[in-house]
Amino acid sequence: MVRRIQAMKAGKRKVIISCAVTGFAHTPSMSEFLPVTPEQITGQAVEAARAGASILHLHARNPVDGRPTFDAAVYDLFVPAISAQTDAVINIPLGGGARATLDERLAYPLRRKPELCTIDIGSTNYAFQKSGRGITEWKFSWERPYIEQSEDFVLGNTSRETRALLAALGGGYGTRLEFVCHEPGHLHHLAQFLDEGLIRGPLFIQCALAGPDGLNADPEALFVMRAAADRLFGRGGYEFSVLASGRHQIAHATMGAIMGGHVRVGLGDSLYLGKGLLAASCAAQVLKMRRILEELSFEVASPDEAREILHIGAATRAFEGQTREAGANG
Numbered sequence: 001m002v003r004r005i006q007a008m009k010a011g012k013r014k015v016i017i018s019c020a021v022t023g024f025a026h027t028p029s030m031s032e033f034l035p036v037t038p039e040q041i042t043g044q045a046v047e048a049a050r051a052g053a054s055i056l057h058l059h060a061r062n063p064v065d066g067r068p069t070f071d072a073a074v075y076d077l078f079v080p081a082i083s084a085q086t087d088a089v090i091n092i093p094l095g096g097g098a099r100a101t102l103d104e105r106l107a108y109p110l111r112r113k114p115e116l117c118t119i120d121i122g123s124t125n126y127a128f129q130k131s132g133r134g135i136t137e138w139k140f141s142w143e144r145p146y147i148e149q150s151e152d153f154v155l156g157n158t159s160r161e162t163r164a165l166l167a168a169l170g171g172g173y174g175t176r177l178e179f180v181c182h183e184p185g186h187l188h189h190l191a192q193f194l195d196e197g198l199i200r201g202p203l204f205i206q207c208a209l210a211g212p213d214g215l216n217a218d219p220e221a222l223f224v225m226r227a228a229a230d231r232l233f234g235r236g237g238y239e240f241s242v243l244a245s246g247r248h249q250i251a252h253a254t255m256g257a258i259m260g261g262h263v264r265v266g267l268g269d270s271l272y273l274g275k276g277l278l279a280a281s282c283a284a285q286v287l288k289m290r291r292i293l294e295e296l297s298f299e300v301a302s303p304d305e306a307r308e309i310l311h312i313g314a315a316t317r318a319f320e321g322q323t324r325e326a327g328a329n330g
Helices: 002-009 039-050 077-085 104-110 143-152 157-170 185-196 219-233 247-258 283-295 301-310 316-326
Strands: 017-020 055-057 089-093 118-122 123-124 155-156 176-180 203-209 236-243 260-266 273-274
Touching: 017 039, 017 283, 039 055, 039 077, 039 283, 077 236, 077 273, 104 118, 104 143, 104 157, 104 283, 118 157, 118 316, 123 283, 143 203, 157 185, 185 203, 185 219, 203 219, 219 247, 236 247, 247 260, 247 273, 247 283, 260 283
Parallel strands: 017 055, 017 260, 055 089, 089 118, 118 176, 176 203, 203 236, 236 260
Antiparallel strands: 123 155
């Protein structure tokens, strides 16, 4: 807190860069640079952390064919190695939708107790079949049906599912939660859980913009989200970050930082570094975002500064010890 006050007095504000390393919507045929094996995910995550990402948002993929998975054994193939090489905050997403059960989504967090987990508040259609346009040859047989069937995919959680996730990870469990909100109604849903005492403030809200079926890419969308959050939680009741899909990634993250928020980049959200230019790594996007932030006179938060800003407590540091020891042992 003292460092934050000093930074504010000096005219500098700390901005957290999160990096979504691989995600679940993109498939191996879309970019040769998308990390899918444990070794690739480890390498890109570590590089992203060294480039300035203080939070690593980590999905898992089947090591054989790159298919998204929640298998705890697969997470163990790369999370310990990442934690052994960097002190970045590990963020495990809890997913949402019909493609994984609650038990499957909770398996790794309950086993390893990460510092941060992501919960999608509410639900939204998430049809990303357009991402496969122009691909004529697919590396794996699962990819094309996976993309085409996304028209039937609902991303998020029912109220019952959210309550179950909060019951498992909230309270005194020690893991801090990041709440992904795709539209203002999700913020109202989050306020309901706060009023019921199922979660505690201050909140960490990830505003997800420009998704396939969520809020569009208009700048006004972010203003609407920020105004709703201010009204519901008060300026001191939350920290917010901005992620935007595809070509809107950098522009919307920059706007979010200017409005007082934090940012998220990574190949999980966008495969590109610029118009028509595939990003060769997550680190390339992190470095681009870092340069923009620093040219705007912001400072990039270190992992420990991110922990301070987001109130990630000492109780969660047990995860670091677990994973570093596991990484050192093999």
